[in-house]
Amino acid sequence: MGTRTQQRHPLIRGYLRELDLALAELPSEKAVELRQQITAHLQDAVPPRASADEVATILGRLGPPGELAADAAAGAAPQARTAVAVRRLGARLRRARWQSWVLAAIVALVLAAGAGRVIQFATAPLLQQGDTDGWVYARDYNREVDTQADEAQQTTVPIRSGQLQGLYLNVSNPSDFTETVLGLAPGSIPFGNAVVRVSEPNPEIDFGGAVANARYALPENVPPGQFRMVEVLWRSSLCLAKGAQVGIQQIQLRVRVGWLVKTDTIRLFAGFYLSGPSQGTCRSRP
Amino acid sequence: MTELRRGVLGPCVLALLELRPRFGLELVRDLAxxxxxxxxxxxxxxxxxxxxxxxxxxxxxxxxxxxxxRRYYSITAAGQEALAAFRADWTQFAATVGGVLNHLQGDAHIAPDGGR
Structure with missing residues (x-):
């Protein structure tokens, strides 16, 4: 009588692995049945403590697994390609060594951790306005007009066409990750070609010009829980008629959070507006 | 010859099972x-x-x-009918093939001289 001991013989294990692969082409119930028949045959045919030569002879008489499967397939219904591919993959997985499973588990863990990290980055809150904003240049600051209508605040200064104008605002990072300001989103500022820079930590803030003395850089990091000053400068190029105004209610920054680059729309407490008539050099009308 | 062998293997299995049920290796050994x-x-x-x-x-x-x-295989009534039909066909077929082969064998002996 045969026992499971014979099934552990390396030659038999190898034969059954090959058979599993070859049987992937068959409908599963046919494959399982033939696998059981061949296993039972080997349990009966291989005596206990059989030598490698004896086992090899028995396996040789049984015939190559591929031929066996082909013989069985001749009477079986054809399988859908997908089903065959899935079964073949299953057979390959079953014959994988434990090292392969460990490797696969490590890869799966890394992927899961990576996916979790990406989700954290994707859902992290972005930079938001702090408690300070204003016009960069004293000439504008001194001429600003603050208005409020329907709970919407607005600060307006005369446009100085062809000259540098700018605004600053304090931003905070409410997330658990360092966020890096990379630049302005295209089309974010309608007054002219604008550039954005971010201050070094804790700049001295003095309305109307002193803040401009701080050191600025781009790209620049804003660590979790910290504040930075964001300065936006442009050379005003619009041509505004008397009484006309152009303004912004938000600023869009490109911000990197971990592995992701996102567009951060910062809603401003007060809209920044330029009003006509234009004086100096202007090129385009809004 | 391989195809012929494959063709007759089924009836031979049925013939063995007609005597008594057998398990896989038993059948294999009897056929071998x-x-x-x-x-x-x-x-x-x-x-x-x-x-x-x-x-x-x-x-x-x-x-x-x-x-x-162990899994034992037995012949069914339909199997017995199929086997009986095959036996009848085979007897006639073997006789026919045998007759032709023997006749050709006889011709082959006389062909070298008779063909000239």
Whole structure:
């Protein structure tokens, strides 16, 4: 009588692995049945403590697994390609060594951790306005007009066409990750070609010009829980008629959070507006 | 010859099962005892499954004392009918083929001179 001991013989294990692969082409119930028949045959045919030569002879008489499967397939219904591919993959997985499973588990863990990290980055809150904003240049600051209508605040200064104008605002990072300001989103500022820079930590803030003395850089990091000053400068190029105004209610920054680059729309407490008539050099009308 | 061998293997299995039910290795050994009938032991199993699908053979698990459970194959009534039909056909077929082969063999002996 045969026992499971014979099934552990390396030659038999190898034969059954090959058979599993070859049987992937068959409908599963046919494959399982033939696998059981061949296993039972080997349990009966291989005596206990059989030598490698004896086992090899028995396996040789049984015939190559591929031929066996082909013989069985001749009477079986054809399988859908997908089903065959899935079964073949299953057979390959079953014959994988434990090292392969460990490797696969490590890869799966890394992927899961990576996916979790990406989700954290994707859902992290972005930079938001702090408690300070204003016009960069004293000439504008001194001429600003603050208005409020329907709970919407607005600060307006005369446009100085062809000259540098700018605004600053304090931003905070409410997330658990360092966020890096990379630049302005295209089309974010309608007054002219604008550039954005971010201050070094804790700049001295003095309305109307002193803040401009701080050191600025781009790209620049804003660590979790910290504040930075964001300065936006442009050379005003619009041509505004008397009484006309152009303004912004938000600023869009490109911000990197971990592995992701996102567009951060910062809603401003007060809209920044330029009003006509234009004086100096202007090129385009809004 | 391989095709002929494959063609007659099914009826030979039925003939063995007609005597008594057998388990897989038993069938293989009985068939292997007839020289040249079995090209490889494994071919018996797909054949048994085809015979079962055709309703010519059934199988059941038997748990005999002191032995592990084995699957025994038995011939069905339909299998017996098919076997009887094959026997009749085979007898006639073998006689026909034998007659032709023997006749050609006789011709082959006289052909070298008779052909001139």
């Amino acid at each position: 005892a007839s020289d040249g009938l079995l090209t490889s032991d494994g071919t018996v199993y797909p054949l048994l499954n085809r015979l079962r699908d055709a309703g010519l053979v059934t199988s059941e698990w038997r748990d005999e004392e002191g032995e592990r459970a």
